[in-house]
Amino acid sequence: MRAVGFDVIGGPEVLRPVELPVPVPGPGQVLIRVAYAGVGYGEAQHRLGDFGAPAGIEVPGMEASGEVAGLGPGVTGLAVGEPVAAFLPDGGGYAEYALAAAEFAFPLDGISLRDGGGAALALPTAYGVLAGAARLAAGDTVLIHAGAGGVGSAAAQIARALGAAAVYGTVGTPEKAEYAKRFGYDGVFLRDGFAEQAPEVDVVLDSVGGATRSSSLGVLAPFGRLAVYGETAREADPELPVRELWLHNRSVTGYNALDLVRRAPAVLRSHALSALSLLASGAIRVDVTAELPLSGAREAHETMAAGRGRGKILLRVAE
Template sequence: MRAVGFDVNGGPEVLRPVELPVPEPGPGQVLIRVAYAGVNHGEMCHRLGDFGAPAGIEVPGLEVSGEVTALGPGVTGLACGDPVAAYLPDGGGYAQYAVAPAAFAYPLDGISLRDGGGAALALTTAYGVLAGAARLAAGDTVLIHAAAGGVGSAAAQIARALGAAAVHGTVGSAAKADYAKRFGYDAVHLRDGFAEHVSDLDVVLDPIGGPTRQAGLSVLAPFGRLVVYGDAARRPDLSLPVLPLRRNNRSLAGYDLADLARRAPTVVRSHALSALSLLASGAIRLDITTELPLTAAAQAHETLQAGLNVGKTLLTVD
């Protein structure tokens, strides 16, 4: 089968077309003929070596859509030919065929394969960060960093659907601010100096890190929650004293989909199905801004690493 992989860590140029055997599904797994593969920050981190050096050729790709073509032992509730969106905790999505745990293969009832290609990770993360880690309640005020990204643009809409009273966003450039405003934000601020414009927030969602994360704590209301779910700035980790959290009635929470998939797969599935239900009903939309052929995966990574992406990027596979 055709795939894109890498055998050394490095820049986008290490991604190259490869030919690999079609994988076989093991117990509790399904084989998917991939139609679309989403492009995500986690795949960039994989390529850069955050998960260690590759052991031979490794194929990135954490979310796909396509049709089930084979079932591993013990799989029920799915059949060959079913269209699904799938989260791939072990990667492998940049390929014609990918193996996914059946628990993370979600039926696409009323959702196109195109939308499904960017849903299994991005929408699950957006919903899980808000409903799980942030414990969002009706009437809460929310600030979402990286407001123009695939997760950020979805999170703004999901926050509204879950009853948020006000939703603010931050972006890295004025051009991204114009884009982000399409998704129901009350206001979108430039990330530098955002703390001058907001205060007393119930929830801050931070996939950035560094000084942005430190500033996020300062704008929380009593019992406000800062939720960390990424480190796009690739800055050193913060060293935070605990006593100021207590003295200012602030909370710090974390969200990591890979860890949740290992330890609470039913929670991941619940979050994914809830988000897909909102997508199917039209309550939210997934804004796919870029479609590239599988062979252009390096180009997609260049844009992502330069911070120039908005919305969701898909690779068309089959």
């Protein structure tokens, strides 16, 4: 089968076309004939070695959609030919066929394969960081860093659907601020200097880290929660002033999907099903801004690595 893989860590240039055998589903797994694969920062982390050095050829792709092409022993509740969106914690989506754990293969009732291709990691993450880590309550106000990105744009819409009273975002450039308006933000700030402009909020979602993380503590209202779930800035982990948390009624909380895969897969599945039902109902949408062929994976990663990505970039895998 056609795939895109890498065997050394590095920039987008390490991604190359490879030919691999079609995998065979083991116990509890389904084989998916991939239609679309999402491109997100998780795949950049995979490529950069954040999840470990590659052991041979590794195929990125942590979310994909397609039809079930085969069932491993013991799988129930899914049928061959059924359209699904799948979260693939170990990657594998940039290929004609991918293996998914059955519990992370979600039927696409009322959702297109195209939307589903960018949904199975971005949406559960947005839902999980809001509902799980930040314990968002109706009436809360929220500030979302990188608010024009895949997870950020989903989080803005999910926060509203969960009853947030106001939703603010930060972005890297004025062009992205203009683009982000389509997600219903009450205000979008340039991240550079956001802390002087943004109002106090109950929840901040931070996937950027570094100086953005430190400044975010200062915009928390009493009992506000800073929910940390990434570090795209790739700056040094800031020192956490614990006494400051006490003196200013602040909390810091974290979200990590890969930890949930290991320790609480049912929680992750529940977040995914909740987020996908919001998508199916039309309460939220996936904003696909670019659709490239599988051979365009490197170009998609170049866009993402340069911080130029907006909404969701997809790879169209099926011919």
